Amino acid sequence: MISKDEVKHIAKLARLELTEKETIKMQKDLSAILDYFNLLKKAPQSKNFKENFYRGASSLRKDESKKSGLADKLLAATPEKKDDYIKVKSIF
Amino acid sequence: MDLINFTIKEAHERLKKKEFSSKELASAYLKQIKKIDKDINAYLSVAEESAMAQAEFADEKISSGNFSELTGIPCAIKDAILVEGQICTAASKILENYIAPYDATVIKKLKEQGSVILGKTNTDEFTMGASTENSAFGVVKNPYDKNRVAGGSSGGSAAAVAALEACFSLGSDTGGSIRLPASFCGIAGLNPTYGSVSRYGLIAHASSLDQIGPMAKNIEDIKIVFKAICGKDPMDATSADYNFENSDVGLKGLKIGVPKEYFTEGLDKEVKKIIEDSIKKAEEQGAEIKEISLPNTKYSTACYYIIVPSEASSNLARFDGIKYGFSDQSPKSLLDVYSKSRGKGFGSEPKRRIMLGAHSLSSGYYDAYYRRAQEVRQLVKQDFINAFAKVDLIFCPVAPFPAFNIGEKADDPLSMYLVDIYTAGVKLAGLPALSMPAGTLRQAQGENLPVGLQIIGNHFQENKILSVASFIEKMV
Secondary structure, eight states, X not given: OOOHHHHHHHHHHTTOOOOHHHHHXXXXXXXXXXXXXXXXXXXXXXXXXXXXXXXGGGOXXXXXXXXXXXXXXXXXTOSSEETTXXXXXXXX | OOGGGOOHHHHHHHHHTTSSOHHHHHHHHHXXXXXXXXXXXXXXXXXXXXXXXXXXXXXXXXXXXXXXXXXXXXXXXXXXXXXXXXXXXXXXXXXXXXXXXSOOHHHHHHHHHTOEEEEEEOOSGGGOOSSSTTOTTOOOEETTEEEEEOOSSTHHHHHHHHTTSOSXXXXXXXXXXXXXXXXXHTOEEEEOOTTSBOOTTBOOSOTTTOEEEEEESSHHHHHHHHHHHBSOOTTOTTOOOOOOOOOOOOSTTXXXXXXXXXXXXXSOHHHHHHXXXXXXXXXXXXXXXXXXXXXXXXXXXXXXXXXXXXXHHHHGGGOSSSSSSOOOOOSSSHHHHHHHHHHHHSOHHHHHHHHHHHHHHSTTTTIIIXXXXXXXXXXXXXXXXXXXXXXXXXXXXXXXXXOOBTTSSTTOHHHHHGGGGGTHHHHHTTOOEEEEEEEEEOOSSSOOEEEEEEXXXXXXXXXXXXXXXXXXXXXX
């Protein structure tokens, strides 16, 4: 069972505002799902487990910049802008 | 015969002979969409103007003699795949007005062939779900029985093909999102090998599993579309240098594995019978049926639902109210812009996955959840490696039941997750798998419902799957 405070803490870490009603539902849903995950404790240990087994990780391109031709379109998609800049609120 | 009944191949032959034009074909589909889509809700947007312009271009191509099987063929695209200049919502309020700045690689390829893009199809929000009930823009109704779901997440793409609102469509599969709706709607859908189709321009859900794939009226059409979209793309580092070639693999002497763990309690009796009948027919044609074991199947759903939300929580971090999409500008601080934009923009399933993922990855829980799930993923993968040392293909159901009623599972996320029981394991292992119509389940009350057979192959053996599927198609 996950506590309501834990739900609030994770939501804060995930930059996700939840209403009081959503927090209560989330607590219920996450508790049921996390309980189900306990099943994995019964699974056998994997031999030769390597955490980075992902196959495609080595196929990286050279770190060189090139023009995408998309700058105007990407900028147009931003909700708030001033001239050619993306506008954000102050951090503090 | 109404033009919308033709398969890709049939329409292509007639376009070639100038029996009708691409513009006439596109008009026929647009007319069908106008006529029935208000009752199905397969489309989130229809691009009539650009579709007709593409059809005109296709007609010119056909007249010039330089054209392919997909030239002038109308299709529907899951609304998680970018089509330049068109709105791409991923069925989320947070992207309600987002205009795609470029074409996904698969779209670029279809356009080069001269396909006609009719519009964008409904899905679960950010492709997260098994029924499209998580769409912010309403559920897709099953064309066979409108009280039931079309399956998900590519439910719009499946229903569009089943209801003759598109000749073929593209979907994406993270845990079953192509195969499940294909099964529920009685069409064919291929989840290709991880890496065989570029994901550039697909809105990311869980990057170690996401794959784009074709959905169509029959196997021949699946082959045509898959061949057109597969291959290496410099814009997707995971894409493989792979070219699909049709081959002629018959049933005689073919070793078909039947995993005993997929036929246990929970599997609907009627569905079981339909799948067993297909297997029997394959045996009658000379296939050798072998019972196999995938012993870690029981862990695959739990494993999947740790890995997927973990990746999703990271992928969805980009929706912050700054770069694109919905933004709540009312707060004074940047931090509040993030959390309020996300809080108001995301629906409940993406929120749940963000929370689950953030929890599974957080300090103190990482080893118990995320690391453990990665370890179990290896076990699931090894099960399939062991199986494919003994057999050529695996035959099994796509889902434990046919299309379920709208609302039946909507309030219980865990029961919705368990719909993926026969489809998620394949994804953890990066394997290709097809869903194809195997029969219909006759109901005492209501409409008959389609049931799909799942054919799983080893990595990059789509040719084997599709060749065998062509034979099965003729028999069922």
